[in-house]
Amino acid sequence: MKPPAGSRFTRLSTEEMAQRRLDGLCYNCPKKFSREHLKHCTMKGIYLLVGDLEESEDAPSDDDQEVAISLLALAGVPASQTLRLTTTIGEVHIQTLVDSSSTHSFIVTETGSRLGLHPVARPGLTVGIANGDRVPSTGICKAVSLRIGNEHFVLDLYVLPLGGYELVLGCDWLRTLGHVL
Structure with a gap:
């Protein structure tokens, strides 16, 4: 086919x-x-x-959902099973982790600044980690245009002090490819 x-x-x-x-x-x-x-x-x-699952009206929207990142993504621990790729924002190439354990996409504070991105401040915003801890986020960079190969995407990126990866693409990005089961 x-x-x-x-x-x-x-x-x-x-x-x-x-x-x-x-x-x-x-x-x-x-x-x-x-x-x-x-x-x-x-x-x-x-x-x-x-899969052929239809979206339920009761399914939480991105706004209702708890924002969470995996401990491996936060710490930048490389593993043989991780999917890493190069993403381009503007003309800058960024090493990126694809992480289905993270609910949303995240960018390192310094990388966002270097790229001239201006996060919308969200005082009190924290991101949950799988071990139960919470990490403060300085805000969200709205509608960031990025490219992977020849494919273009527009995402909101939560700003975090990540270690190891400059960008983490989570389930919000995976949903742009189709349903996430």
């Missing part, structure tokens, strides 16, 4: 995925799936798996 023009992803319906699983086929190409096939699949890459 070819993606529509301008689409980021090839989309398989739940039924198509179930049929491929039953037939033992690769999700990305029409060949039989095996661990060996995975090494040689001509369509291998990074893919997004989206």
Whole structure:
């Protein structure tokens, strides 16, 4: 199935995925799936798996949601399972962590200043960490335009004193790609 023009992803319906699983086929190409096939699949890459869940009216909005960051993202602890990439804001390349354990996206205080971003002050704003502690945030940089490869995104970035990564992309960014399960 070819993606529509301008689409980021090839989309398989739940039924198509179930049929491929039953037939033992690769999700990305029409060949039989095996661990060996995975090494040689001509369509291998990074893919997004989206479920058919519809958004509930009772689901919390970003405004209602507790703002949280993972301890690894806050401390900048590298791990072999982390997804890191280069993001561009203006013409500046920034090492970025993609962190599905963080509810929102965050930028280091000094990086925001260096880029000329002006956070909207939020006195008393704190961000929860997985260990139960809270870290004060100086505010939110609204509608920051960033680029990953040829893809453009506009995000609100919470300002934090991070250690190790200049930018953390959380679930708010992942939602721009489709539903997050």
